[in-house]
Amino acid sequence: MxxxxxxxxxxxxxxxxxALAAIGASTPPQFALDYEFRDAADWREFDESFAQAGRALTRYMAACDGVPxxxxxxxxxxxxxxxxRFWCVLRVxxxxxxCGVGARLYDRLLADLAGRRAAGLLIELDDSEAxxxxxxxxxxxxxxxxxxxxxxxxxACDPSRFAAYAKLGGLTIATLADEIARGADWLPPLHQLYALVAGDVPIPIDPHASPPPEWLEHQAIGLPESLPEAFFVVRDGERYAxxxxxxxxGxxxxFQRITAIHPAYRGRGVAMALKLATIEYARAHGCHEIRTAVESNNPSMLAINRKFGFEQREGLTLFERALELPG
Structure with missing residues (x-):
């Protein structure tokens, strides 16, 4: 002790x-929580995004015998x-x-948030930490x-079993690489689509309600892992559905990231067609794994993944605590 x-x-x-990076890297990457990083540059970028958005970010550090x-x-x-409601992340x-380090960190953070009249706390718990x-x-x-x-x-998936879902009745499936090649002004409308549905996602990729278009551009074509040829869109003429x-x-x-369907096009098989396109891409490129994450309050996407044969694996639970505001 x-x-x-x-x-x-x-x-x-x-x-x-x-120190943040060392603590974040102390847990295996598959068990890292949302908005938690293993590299100092990623932590800096995360903090800078809050500064640029003018949003408060409260953080405390613990040290034992001088060691983070x-x-x-x-x-x-x-x-x-x-x-x-405040999103909380705690890691020891x-x-x-x-040794009580986690409890002390939590108590300090709770006191801070109570002083800010927080109404509730949200915290994730990975299944490995049950x-x-x-x-x-x-x-x-x-x-x-x-x-x-x-x-x-x-x-192990036979796309021919789902060929009917590729027929979208006048809608067109294309890749972002195709859109860029034809000179489409793709970023503003796709960013608008993301912003339209972001509130439907309880644990979004980005912690800001309205990340700038540059954020989506970075996800689509600016990261080492970006694959514009595996970024699929459904068009209704020039409108993205x-x-x-x-x-x-690896x-x-x-890893399947965002699936976003315009509300006006839901119930027309668009999500199934997009899922099929991603599977066909994976097969064509000799991939042996597609991984994604789905929340328990999204029954339609749960059903789609199970229909295509995705196996449910480990996950996490999102907990909430309501706080009583002082009178």
Whole structure:
């Protein structure tokens, strides 16, 4: 057990960002929570996005015997009502667990948020950390939804069984690479589509309700894992009715990111057609895995993934605690 453990407010510096990265990297990447990173540059970019948006981000660091041991941070959820709820992330290095570090970080963060009249807290718990569930429940947290990983070996899927879903009655499926090649002004309308449906997603990729168009452009063509030829769109003339895209996720592996369908086109098989297109891409490029994540409050996408043979795997639970505001 450490002799001394201190909690302090995060102070941006190279050393502090290096500490964040070391703590974030102390857990296997498949168990990392949303908005949690393993690289100092990613932490800086995350913080800068809040500064640019003019949004508050509160973070505390723990050190045991002078060694960085954990962090806790929170920001207000702005992508879905009601207001006053704060997204919280807490991480303690494995070798420092069981010493009360997590409890002290939580208490410090809770005191800060209570002073800001927070109405509620949201926190994720990975299935691998199920032993911590009783501690959350003792503190008043209740499970709200689950998010599961779904995995498919596209080589075992026969797309011909789903060929009927590729017929969209006048709608056209294209890739972003095709759109760029024909000179389409793709970014503004696709960003508008994303912004239109972002509130439907309980755990969005980006923590801001209205990320700038440059964010979507970065996801689509600016990252090392970006695959514009695996970014599929559905067009109704020049109007985008839906989109779904894949990222490279290691040799032979793909991760399905955003699937967004314009409300006016839901119920017309657009999501099925996009899913089929991603599977056909994976098969054509010799991939052996497509991985995605689906929340328990999205029955239509759960049904689509199961229909295509995706296997449900590990996941996480989103917990919420309501806070009583002082009179």
């Amino acid at each position: 450490p002799e001394t453990c201190s909690i302090r407010a995060f102070a941006p510096s190279d050393a502090e960002y290096a 041991a954990g962090y806790a941070y929170a920001f207000e959820v702005d992508w879905a009502p009601p207001p006053g 290095r494995p070798e420092q667990r069981g 032993a911590l569930r009783p501690a959350l429940e003792r503190r008043g947290f209740r499970a709200q939804l689950q998010s599961w990983a779904f995995v498919l070996d596209p080589r 839906g989109m779904s895209f894949l990222h490279a996720n 040799p032979g592996r793909l």
